[in-house]
Amino acid sequence: MAPTHAKRPRLAASASFVGSALEYYDFFIYGTASALVFGKLFFPTANPALGTIAALATFAIGNIGRPIGAAVIGHYGDRIGRKQMLILTLIGMGVCTILIGCLPTYASIGIAAPILLLILRLLQGIAVSGESGGAITLSMEHAPEHRRAFYASWVNQGAAAGSMLATLAFLGFSSLPAEQFESWGWRVPFLLSAVVVIVGLVIRAKLPESPEFEKVEDHHAVAKFPLVTVLTKQTSAVVRVVFIAVLTVVVPINQVLGLTYGVQSGISRPTMLMIGLASSALAILTQPVFAIIADRIGRKPVFLTGAVIAAAGTFLFFGALGTGSAGAALVGSVVMMPIGYSMCNAIIPALYAEMFDTRVRYSGVAVAGQLGQIFPGFAPAIAAGLLAGGGTGITVALFVAGCAAVSIITVLTARETKDVATDDLGGLRQRQVSAVADVEPAVEVR
Numbered sequence: 001m002a003p004t005h006a007k008r009p010r011l012a013a014s015a016s017f018v019g020s021a022l023e024y025y026d027f028f029i030y031g032t033a034s035a036l037v038f039g040k041l042f043f044p045t046a047n048p049a050l051g052t053i054a055a056l057a058t059f060a061i062g063n064i065g066r067p068i069g070a071a072v073i074g075h076y077g078d079r080i081g082r083k084q085m086l087i088l089t090l091i092g093m094g095v096c097t098i099l100i101g102c103l104p105t106y107a108s109i110g111i112a113a114p115i116l117l118l119i120l121r122l123l124q125g126i127a128v129s130g131e132s133g134g135a136i137t138l139s140m141e142h143a144p145e146h147r148r149a150f151y152a153s154w155v156n157q158g159a160a161a162g163s164m165l166a167t168l169a170f171l172g173f174s175s176l177p178a179e180q181f182e183s184w185g186w187r188v189p190f191l192l193s194a195v196v197v198i199v200g201l202v203i204r205a206k207l208p209e210s211p212e213f214e215k216v217e218d219h220h221a222v223a224k225f226p227l228v229t230v231l232t233k234q235t236s237a238v239v240r241v242v243f244i245a246v247l248t249v250v251v252p253i254n255q256v257l258g259l260t261y262g263v264q265s266g267i268s269r270p271t272m273l274m275i276g277l278a279s280s281a282l283a284i285l286t287q288p289v290f291a292i293i294a295d296r297i298g299r300k301p302v303f304l305t306g307a308v309i310a311a312a313g314t315f316l317f318f319g320a321l322g323t324g325s326a327g328a329a330l331v332g333s334v335v336m337m338p339i340g341y342s343m344c345n346a347i348i349p350a351l352y353a354e355m356f357d358t359r360v361r362y363s364g365v366a367v368a369g370q371l372g373q374i375f376p377g378f379a380p381a382i383a384a385g386l387l388a389g390g391g392t393g394i395t396v397a398l399f400v401a402g403c404a405a406v407s408i409i410t411v412l413t414a415r416e417t418k419d420v421a422t423d424d425l426g427g428l429r430q431r432q433v434s435a436v437a438d439v440e441p442a443v444e445v446r
Helices: 009-042 047-081 082-101 112-142 149-154 154-174 177-186 189-191 193-206 209-216 224-233 236-262 269-297 301-325 326-345 348-351 360-386 395-413
Strands: none
Touching: 009 082, 009 112, 009 149, 009 154, 009 177, 009 189, 009 193, 009 360, 009 395, 047 082, 047 112, 047 326, 082 112, 082 189, 082 193, 082 269, 082 348, 112 149, 112 154, 112 209, 112 224, 112 269, 112 348, 112 360, 149 269, 149 301, 149 326, 149 360, 154 269, 154 326, 154 348, 177 189, 177 269, 189 193, 189 224, 189 348, 193 236, 209 301, 224 360, 236 326, 236 360, 269 301, 301 326, 301 348, 301 395, 348 360, 360 395
16 A cells, blocks of 8 residues: 555656756746846847846846745645646746746837836746746755655756756747748747746646655644744755856856846857857756765765856856857866756755755745845845946856855855654654744754
8 A cells, every 4th residue: 555645756857847947947948038138128228238238237137126026826735735836837837938028128118128127027926936946845845755855856957957948949939030030030939938837737646745744744743834943943945056056157148147248249149159059958858867866875976066067167158258169168167057957956946945844845946045045036136236337257157156155155165964863854753743833943954
């Protein structure tokens, strides 16, 4: 007879993969459109550089709404279950993305165009905010002991796949004549997100609830106010996640700013898109390997090594872009992304989830993770400002290296959780599980 709380690790990983693919597909098509056309279409100005900075700023606006959405979605994810909230976030992401693809431009409706773009980007951020936290929580809680990093890593496998699909979409339409690309070609990638939404809904409808959450329900230990518990009793975990997340500036710097800077330096747009595509494709191959290694030797050594390599790769990448060398830029991007950053990205889901109690894990991962994404969301605009102020690609690389140093120091203070049982991570005990009030101490990883 199957256990009451049977785990479905493969199905959970598949559901998380698809949802994350949509999240990052949306993320990268918006970032790519911001770099290529949004400045001209929604923020026309006499100075093209200012228009690009304004467009990249809208890319960051979505991250402002994320903590709000994470708090609300995380609350209900810890109160009524992970599965229902993940279906909701998938629908919300898809609807916002499709509507962006239908927006009229500044030339058609004037100032209303950028305002509507900002509103939809903000709503998209709110919807997205609960996706990664819930997907991480669900996949980790369905995973078998000693394989948590591997199964949770499929959330970020979806991120790499979403990035690759977004690049393919724009690569196909960027070959259109400029007039056609700016009038309708850029819209098609946004509309195509409907396909991913449908696939994701079919998979998630078949997925059972998290067995760890069901244990909490069975013992009447559901937290009344999960976010309060997270902020008051697991404060150090929240702070650690926020500072570890600083390293994720690597992604928008590589995929968004790198695209703009490379084109401005004389490398063709299709070539830059191909460099991003190659990096994303390789990351899909490397991330599972790094996750398996992390399950064997620990999360910390893999992350720390990857952060150093990613920072070094940034110097190679932007140094090559500055000279207009596409071949060297490809090498730098590979070192930066599918090698360096992928070592970190493969274990970030497990690293985050293992810091929080089961009763508040959705809220903890979602809110802390989204708070951590506010600064990285502004990274392309900050770096573009550095370049506009007379900086070079090396200036951008130094900025990324500083961010990597913050994450490295933070991880050094964290506890290694590779061999800690899932029940212990969640605050539940195999021998004694009791209904716990929010005022009682919660287990916190130090």
